[in-house]
Amino acid sequence: MTWNVTNNELTEEQLLVNESLFSLGNGFLGVRGNVEEGYGPDMTSIRGTYINAYHDETEIEYGEKLYAFPETQQKLVNIIDSQTVTIDIDGERFSMFSGKILGLERVLHMDRGIQERRVHWRSPKGKEVKLTFRRLVSFTRKELFAQEITIDPSTPAEVHVAASVNGNVSNFVDPNDPRVASGHAERLHVTAQEAGEVLHVTNQTYETKLNVHCASCSLLEGAEADKEVIEEEGKLTETYSFQADGPVVLTRWNAYTDTYRHENRLKEKAEEVLAGRPAFSLLEKEQKEYLDHFWMQANLKVGGDESLQQGIHFNLYHLLQSAGRDAVSNIPAKGLSGEGYEGHYFWDTEIYMFPVFLMTQPEIAKQLLKYRHSLLDAARARAKEVGHSQGALFPWRTITGGECSAYFPAGTAQYHISADISYSFIQYYLVTGDEDFLRDYMLEVLTETSRLWMDMGHEKNGMFRLDDVTGPDEYTCIVNNNYYTNVMAKHSLRWAVKAWQKLPEGDRRVWAEKLDLKESEMKQWEKAAKNMYLPYSNELGIQAQDDTFLNKKVWDLENTPKEKFPLLLHYHPLTLYRYQVCKQADTVLGHFLLEDEADEETMRRSYDYYEKVTTHDSSLSYCVFSMMAARLGRGDKAYRYFIETARLDIDNTHKNTKDGLHLANMGGTWLALVFGFAGMRVKEKGLVFRPVLPKEWDTLSFRIQYQGRLLEVTLNRKEAVYQLLEGKTLHFTHRNESVTVTASRPVKLAI
Ligand code: BGC
Numbered sequence: 001m002t003w004n005v006t007n008n009e010l011t012e013e014q015l016l017v018n019e020s021l022f023s024l025g026n027g028f029l030g031v032r033g034n035v036e037e038g039y040g041p042d043m044t045s046i047r048g049t050y051i052n053a054y055h056d057e058t059e060i061e062y063g064e065k066l067y068a069f070p071e072t073q074q075k076l077v078n079i080i081d082s083q084t085v086t087i088d089i090d091g092e093r094f095s096m097f098s099g100k101i102l103g104l105e106r107v108l109h110m111d112r113g114i115q116e117r118r119v120h121w122r123s124p125k126g127k128e129v130k131l132t133f134r135r136l137v138s139f140t141r142k143e144l145f146a147q148e149i150t151i152d153p154s155t156p157a158e159v160h161v162a163a164s165v166n167g168n169v170s171n172f173v174d175p176n177d178p179r180v181a182s183g184h185a186e187r188l189h190v191t192a193q194e195a196g197e198v199l200h201v202t203n204q205t206y207e208t209k210l211n212v213h214c215a216s217c218s219l220l221e222g223a224e225a226d227k228e229v230i231e232e233e234g235k236l237t238e239t240y241s242f243q244a245d246g247p248v249v250l251t252r253w254n255a256y257t258d259t260y261r262h263e264n265r266l267k268e269k270a271e272e273v274l275a276g277r278p279a280f281s282l283l284e285k286e287q288k289e290y291l292d293h294f295w296m297q298a299n300l301k302v303g304g305d306e307s308l309q310q311g312i313h314f315n316l317y318h319l320l321q322s323a324g325r326d327a328v329s330n331i332p333a334k335g336l337s338g339e340g341y342e343g344h345y346f347w348d349t350e351i352y353m354f355p356v357f358l359m360t361q362p363e364i365a366k367q368l369l370k371y372r373h374s375l376l377d378a379a380r381a382r383a384k385e386v387g388h389s390q391g392a393l394f395p396w397r398t399i400t401g402g403e404c405s406a407y408f409p410a411g412t413a414q415y416h417i418s419a420d421i422s423y424s425f426i427q428y429y430l431v432t433g434d435e436d437f438l439r440d441y442m443l444e445v446l447t448e449t450s451r452l453w454m455d456m457g458h459e460k461n462g463m464f465r466l467d468d469v470t471g472p473d474e475y476t477c478i479v480n481n482n483y484y485t486n487v488m489a490k491h492s493l494r495w496a497v498k499a500w501q502k503l504p505e506g507d508r509r510v511w512a513e514k515l516d517l518k519e520s521e522m523k524q525w526e527k528a529a530k531n532m533y534l535p536y537s538n539e540l541g542i543q544a545q546d547d548t549f550l551n552k553k554v555w556d557l558e559n560t561p562k563e564k565f566p567l568l569l570h571y572h573p574l575t576l577y578r579y580q581v582c583k584q585a586d587t588v589l590g591h592f593l594l595e596d597e598a599d600e601e602t603m604r605r606s607y608d609y610y611e612k613v614t615t616h617d618s619s620l621s622y623c624v625f626s627m628m629a630a631r632l633g634r635g636d637k638a639y640r641y642f643i644e645t646a647r648l649d650i651d652n653t654h655k656n657t658k659d660g661l662h663l664a665n666m667g668g669t670w671l672a673l674v675f676g677f678a679g680m681r682v683k684e685k686g687l688v689f690r691p692v693l694p695k696e697w698d699t700l701s702f703r704i705q706y707q708g709r710l711l712e713v714t715l716n717r718k719e720a721v722y723q724l725l726e727g728k729t730l731h732f733t734h735r736n737e738s739v740t741v742t743a744s745r746p747v748k749l750a751i
Contacts, residue, residue, distance in 0.1 A: 016658035023337035025321035030336020040097030056205035076343020082254035113287030215270035222248035303699035311646035315666035338660025348664035391452030419488035473586035479546035555581035566617035585624035623668025627676035
């Protein structure tokens with residue numbers, strides 16, 4: 001049961017949620033879990049197919065537009081639909097909303113990479129048929145979405161099947177929810193179509209002029225059929241009419257290509273993907289092999305709680321489905337499962353998802369960083385535009401590098417994204433020890449972000465200050481000296497100096513010239529880091545979220561009616577800004593990422609203080625509170641917060657899973673297990689573990705990759721067992737003890 005997700009509810013609300021839960025993807029292509037034949041009359045559905053980073057641009061309309069506000073916004077585009085297949089049995093159209101459903105089972109197989117729907121249907125006139133719909137988005141043939149439909153009437157029947165490729169598509173809009181797009185539904189149009197053995201439809205976006213192509217073909221087995229192709233404007237349909245005396249199977253292959261990845265070979269490449277019409281069973285075998293390998297490396301096992309284990313599998317599986325693996329793409333906040341947040345990439349990647357890949361799939365992690373590195377020119381241009389004389393300012397939300405946030409207080413002002421990106425480069429270096437990467441990518445990112453901090457910050461009374469920024473907590477905007485931002489910038493500045501120092505002399509000269517580095521710059525970075533102001537309240541003994549946060553009135557959370565949450569949908573931003581109320585972890589996150597910057601007691605008091613004023617209206621919050629609770633020895637709390645993360649989407653606890661899955665929270669589940677309960681930290685001196693096992697579980701085990709090694713960690717009631725599965729002897733720290741593990745013998749230590 002832990003490898004499957006099943007949901008058979010047929011309410012409109014749950015069907016929408018299921019579209020996200022049952023979505024399939026491979027980092028390039030994403031297909032929502034819509035049902036092939038469509039829904040009942042007047043039912044809402046977000047029918048969607050997406051290619052990561054394939055987008056259009058729309059103008060941002062402002063009532064008042066001030067200097068350097070972004071003029072355009074990018075938007076992930078819903079592309080050509082190839083999901084649709086209608087089935088008529090003796091003249092009656094199959095639908096789950098007519099006649100009677102005698103049996104229904106809908107399953108996502110996370111160990112096999114397929115989605116399956118079995119329906120036993122009785123038509124309004126009483127004809128019975130069993131239908132099985134299976135589909136997959138191939139992990140190994142990235143352009144391919146394949147379907148297999150088995151039609152098995154209880155008595156011989158005249159059947160008519162119509163499988164279409166439809167280029168007349170548009171995006172979903174919801175004018176009342178800022179987390180979903182509010183306009184610009186139609187973003188692309190059909191530019192070519194061709195019907196033959198293979199159906200071809202090409203679309204182009206209106207503004208970005210990016211092409212997307214879908215080539216589709218099918219095969220019917222088990223009956224002699226009359227095949228026809230119907231051509232309509234923008235839509236091509238293959239139909240099969242036949243007499244079914246037993247099970248008949250339709251296999252469909254749909255290949256997608258786009259301008260970014262396939263340049264001018266869209267049609268040719270799509271045809272290549274269809275060549276040989278690989279049997280569905282072969283594609284299934286490939287999926288299984290791919291996933292066996294992935295789960296061998298990345299699985300996390302919790303002994304003693306099946307529903308939790310299911311949530312863990314689900315979250316990891318969707319992370320794998322969503323991560324871009326090429327130079328132009330990253331991980332959208334909703335993955336490839338929906339249109340929420342318009343397919344944009346945020347800091348969610350670096351802080352919540354990247355670490356999962358870093359520790360289990362370092363090749364994907366590297367690709368994610370290379371993507372960010374490729375945005376440097378855009379980030380330099382943005383820094384200039386905003387008024388900086390130097391440096392790189394990364395966009396708050398983007399696809400190709402342009403700032404896409406129209407609301408700067410909770411967008412551009414979140415300068416911390418530039419420090420978050422640097423942080424992930426540093427983590428990558430610490431985990432892989434990759435010197436070439438340090439030289440070719442990390443150095444430039446750290447140099448340019450350091451230049452930004454030097455330009456936007458200033459020294460006063462011996463302290464380096466960063467004014468007018470917004471930290472992670474979006475209920476407190478445009479403040480001076482946000483602790484999180486300052487401490488992350490400090491870390492980034494210190495590491496910029498280190499990165500240069502680590503370069504061999506020759507490389508250093510070459511790169512100093514390339515990046516126009518002046519000797520004096522490094523001295524300034526060092527000084528700014530040393531003097532970085534980290535606001536602290538003597539009265540409370542905690543790090544202050546910023547210069548004014550603690551002077552504000554405290555929001556009365558206890559007496560705020562339940563239906564007023566999330567607060568952002570019920571209160572004007574200014575109201576929220578005037579109170580001590582946090583949408584999500586802010587200072588507490590700073591403590592988690594950089595625990596050596598504050599002493600234990602300060603972190604403890606900060607935790608207690610901020611916990612009382614945090615709503616967790618953002619799904620990015622729970623895992624941080626869980627990890628820090630574990631760090632501070634509060635197992636019960638760690639467990640309670642953790643539970644909120646693991647099944648957030650499966651149980652739709654945030655009530656907006658229909659718009660897409662909460663990918664950062666999904667990463668947070670892994671983080672909470674590994675960084676939280678196992679207490680792992682990646683430090684310059686090596687790995688550190690401080691394990692605590694919640695009393696609810698018997699065991700927790702996982703694998704990580706670290707500097708060419710594969711390490712398995714298992715916690716049980718009494719001890720932690722460290723076993724080196726691949727690679728050289730490893731030295732690490734367990735609590736305060738230095739430990740060495742060799743390939744020949746696991747190490748067992750009390751917890
Ligand atoms: C959160 C941000 C996050 C964004 C995308 C917002 O609700 O407050 O921190 O980056 O969602 O997930």
